[in-house]
Amino acid sequence: MLNTERMTSSFLTASPASPPPIFTTNCSSVLRTSCSTARTSDRFQQVESFALLIDKSKSVDRLLQIHASVLRHGLYHNPILNFKLQRSYAALGRLDYSVAVFNTSDEPNVFSFSAIIHSHVQCGLFDRALNYYLQMLNGGVEPNVFTFSSVLKSCSLELGKVLHCQAMKFGFDSDLYVRTGLVDVYARGGDVVCARQLFDKMSERSLVSLTAMLTCYVKLGELGEARALFDGMKERDVVCWNVMIGGYAQNGVPNESLKLFRRMLMVKVMPNEVTVLAVLSACGQLGALESGRWVHSYIENKGIQMNVHVGTALVDMYSKCGSLEDARLVFDQIRDKDVVAWNSMIVGYAMHGFSQHALQLFEQMSEIGYQPTDITFIGILSACSHGGLVEEGRSYFRLMRDKYRIEPKVEHYGCMVNLLGRAGHLEEAYELVKNMRVAADPVIWGTLLGSCRLHGDIKLGEEIAEFLVDQKLANSGTYVLLSNIYAATGNWEGVSKMRTLMKEHGIEKEPGCSSIEVNNKVHEFLAGERKHPKSKEIYVMLNEINSWLKAHRYTPQTDVVLHDLGEEQKERSLEVHSEKLAAAFGLISTQPGTTIKIVKNLRVCPDCHAVMKLISKITGRKIVMRDRNRFHHFEDGLCSCGGYW
Secondary structure (H helix, E strand, O other): OOOHHHHHHHHHHOOOOOOOOOOOOOOOHHHHHHHHHHHOOOHHHHHHHHHHHHHHOOOHHHHHHHHHHHHHOOOOOOHHHHHHHHHHHHHOOOHHHHHHHHHHOOOOOHHHHHHHHHHHHHOOOHHHHHHHHHHHHHOOOOOOHHHHHHHHHHOOHHHHHHHHHHHHHHOOOOOHHHHHHHHHHHHHOOOHHHHHHHHHOOOOOOHHHHHHHHHHHHHOOOHHHHHHHHHOOOOOOHHHHHHHHHHHHHOOOHHHHHHHHHHHHHOOOOOOHHHHHHHHHHHHHHOOHHHHHHHHHHHHHOOOOOOHHHHHHHHHHHHHOOOHHHHHHHHHHOOOOOHHHHHHHHHHHHHOOOHHHHHHHHHHHHHHOOOOOHHHHHHHHHHHHHHOOHHHHHHHHHHHHHOOOOOOOHHHHHHHHHHHHHOOOHHHHHHHHHOOOOOOOHHHHHHHHHHHHHHOOHHHHHHHHHHHHHOOOOOHHHHHHHHHHHHHOOOHHHHHHHHHHHHHOOOOOOOOEEEEEEOOEEEEEEOOOOOOOOHHHHHHHHHHHHHHHHHOOOOOOHHHOOOOOOHHHHHHHHHOOHHHHHHHHHHHHOOOOOOEEEEEOOOOOHHHHHHHHHHHHHHOOOEEEEOOOOEEEEEOOEEOOOOOO
16 A cells, blocks of 8 residues: 655655655556556657546645656646645645645646645635735736635735735736625724615625625624614625624624524524524523523534533523522533533533632643633632622632732632622722722722622712722622612612713613523513503512511512602502512413523612512522522522622
8 A cells, every 4th residue: 555654754854956756556447447548549648647537636645646647647747636635635635645745846836836725725824815915926926816815814904904905906906706805804894884885885795795794784783774784685604694693692682692593493494503602601591591592402413513511501591590400510511621611511500609619610721731811710709709708809819810820800809809808808809899900890890889889888889989980990780789788778869969960961761671491481570561462460469479578577679779759659669670570470471380480680679688588489490580790599498608798
């Protein structure tokens, strides 16, 4: 048999100026027949025979055998065969062999240059592709449309503008493939105006150009424009569907992402790995466990590869949907875990308040030899924060900087401020914020304000709020938190002042919204709304819940109501909070004993937290609630957070 590696080594080290070595080999019967015929025919037929064999070659070993025979017959300078060999080696994953063939060419022509540029672009080696393009121009070889359509895929927006000028100079800018490449360059660079101008002038629009424009709109968050273009497309492949489904998921519209996925299945477009990654992200955002489980089943039944990326997405989805058990099962089944997979499980434990599990997993990860990343420490510090582990948090914060040389980001400081603030170390938290090596964002200041509210430190709260207003860093959360501090002390004048400031600055309070998934459909509730089809039954259940609470002598926590109302009005206001509407709907829509899973966009209020504990005790139901900060597992009158959230 032919020693192909030895042959290749000899070929690669041969001087381009001298004839390559003559290989002696036992070729296949097909080759012997072809070569024998070639000896008795003219050169053209010989080249044609080899060209056909190269095109039909399906493996590197087979191609090496043909290449050896080409060299034996003295055809090593034939531009057609070199071009085909060069292209075939690249297509079979041997870019090094392709480059070696290119380098043996005495005078590479436009086809050889275009092929070598294309093969490097396909491998993501954009800088090398551009270097070959420059070499081509310096060698006096004029590019063609294929050259431009290839090299455009490798360049930035600024370089793309230069190539646009060159395309116009050579008269290729009106070519469909070149113009498609230009649209893609401007779209990737976020220049929607130029991309749209080129796109609108195209007499014929390819699927690639449509997808490029679609991607541009999605990237800039212009989902309305993207959807209009998508709906108007006569032909859509899986890439188009992925762009639109992923766009909704990435821009915080997960419900639309799931709807479009179901429509994709209805028109029988086969999803791929990219599709399921986007859909799993949407399920995680919604907390749609049933839908997520269905996608998991779909992945297994349709043979979509369960690689580390899909496995990690499933871990993330199950964690965000409240099922740590499923998340851990998937995590344990992932082969060749990378640090991203470990991070996902650590963060999952942290957000559920299973702090010790997160720390143990970190130690296990470190013992195996994985190098933690900044995301790892966000998970670890978050776990310490949710568990009130002050000393451990301080230790890991030092470890991150001193041992692993990871410079803290705003998220790490945020975890530490939350940990220290909630534990009552307000001055230490305040000093940490003032001495941060990065600029504090409104989230960190809001975290510190929340701690001031928790511990009743009105003076520090006012000082922080005034600083934020003066620096124009205040957001709706800033004003609401300070209103909370004033309301808790009965300072309604202060509350009124905050509301006036919000109006003056055009800031609106984010409305509380809770969602619950029943029978693969996500139902959303706003406080006090009556638009749901089962609104009547929901309010009947709310009245029943209120009777349970009175029987257990529960006193509503009216101090959380930020309005100067009478006690009775405050109680009525609390009764229709969005999470209570979602819980009531869950009780009337699911079988007894079924776990109720609720997702809240804001932090759960103390009154709703206490009520959920009582509902879990009275009904024997487990309630899992994900709020803005963490998960709460209510069971038999207790919460997994231990009142620490």
